[in-house]
Amino acid sequence: MSVLARSVGNAFRNKIRTAAVVAVLAVAIGLALSMLVANQAVGARIEELNASVGTTLTVNPAGGQGFEGGGEPLTAGEAAAAAAVPNVTSVVGTKALRLRTETTTTTDSTGAAGGATQPGAGGPGGQGASVTTSLTAAVDAGTLGNRNNSGTMNGTATNGTAQAPAFSLPITATGTAAEVDSTGKALDITSGTGLGDYAAASTKALVGTTLAEKNSLKVGSSFTIAGKTFTVAGTFDAGTTFGNNAIYLTLAEAQALAGTPGELSSMVVTVNSMENVDSTKAALQTALGTDKADVTQGQRNLETAVSSLNSVKGISLVAYIAALATAGLIILLIMVMLVRERRREIGVLKAIGARNRTIGVQFVLEALVLVALGSVVGAAIASFASGGIASALISSNSSTAATAQGGPGGFGGGFGGQGGPFGGATQLLSSVTASASPGVIAAGIAAVFAVAVVGSLVPALLTARIRPIEVLRGE
Secondary structure, rough: OOOHHHHHHHOOOOHHHHHHHHHHHHHHHHHHHHHHHHHHHHOOOHHHHHHHHHHEEEEEOOOOOOOEEOOOOOOOHHHHHHHHHEEEEEEEEEEEEEEEEEOOOOOOOOOEEOOOOOHHHOOOOOEEEEEOOOOOOOOOOOOOOOHHHOEEEOEEEOOOOOOOOOOOOOOEEEEEEEEHHHHHHOOOOEEOOOOOOOOOOOOOEEEEEEHHHHHOOOOEEEEEEEOOOEEEEEEEEEOOOOOOOOOOOOOOHHHHHHHHOOOOOOEEEEEOOOHHHHHHHHHHHHOOOOOOOEEEEEEOEEEEEEEHHHHHHHHHHHHHHHHHHHHHHHHHHHHHHHHHHHHHHHHHHOOOOOOHHHHHHHHHHHHHHHHHHHHHHHHHHHHHHHHHHHHHHHHHHHHHHHHHOOOOOOOOOOOEEEEEEEOOOOHHHHHHOOOHHHHHHHHHHHHHHHHHHHHHHHHHHHHHHHHHHHHHOOO
């Protein structure tokens, strides 16, 4: 009988024990593969963020940030000046609007009913111009939103004359010159199509999935903004409920709705490489002027997101190594036990002329048979569990990012924060997806086999110390 056939037969000699060993190995191997998949997914996401978000510069009016602060609005001429800066590959202008449900009313200082805006909505044509819409916001203001935006103190109006109305969160509409978000990343359109020419006025719109569900919208549905009818060209997923409470329009259309043709709320400038980001940032600030624009690197939450992802990557790597070591230890203990059980068999084989190397290879092959069975089951476990494990690891490390991006006020601390249409660090983290690709699984199984060989070598070498005369004398 060949060594391989003998090894396979020995692996199934005790079926109950074999099943138990395979089950334990499958758990260890499945965990190792899941951690490897999570590590690879997080690493790929970090590279993606550094390559996309890390090479973008955000330009806001000096003294202003999205819906917050003052500053003079940016212009098309400044966008052209930015595009002329060396190493700049693209400039995408945006125009931000706040949409208020048409039935929403407020009260003024005398308690009389006001218009269709609420405190802090921003005047027409301003940095955060506010217009009405037939849509209903997909996110309720909640306790924090009402507390920070209703103008009350402990449930009483600040002027002491009347109870302020409940605050209703606005819907964010963003006019953009290209199919990208504020980080320069392409929009994740889940149904329908884009808007075509993003520089031309159009009555097409992209609607966030949460907002579409709230208002029963689908591709081809219509709604109104400032009395003008718009058609849903597609829906997008920003990664968060808040981020999906938003609409994208073409830049020209948003400017027309705000009554500010040629004005921009912000610009997203893409640099040709990460090595040129710092020098381009300085050149861009000089070209636009410190009194006209503030230039910041990428998304404000990139550093927080990357830091959290690096933590997850480190944890998954340590867990992967620990799981591999556990699988190796299991193999070591099992094979030591088998060598001790088969001392008589080993002695007989040596007595009839079997060489130490042949006997040692037999035990190594037997261990590999057990590992192969465990790897099949472990790979199946990893294919189902890797995504959930990666999400759990990221969720446990995203609290810091969420704390860093949340600001004062019920609207999430401004245009770029949690409440903004583009989200923040949490959105960057939540967009990580882990899938057990064949290449990653194959690499993980190869590492498991390598560890199994090392774990079985020690017991295999022990067979060389067994002397036939001593074994047979003891019988």
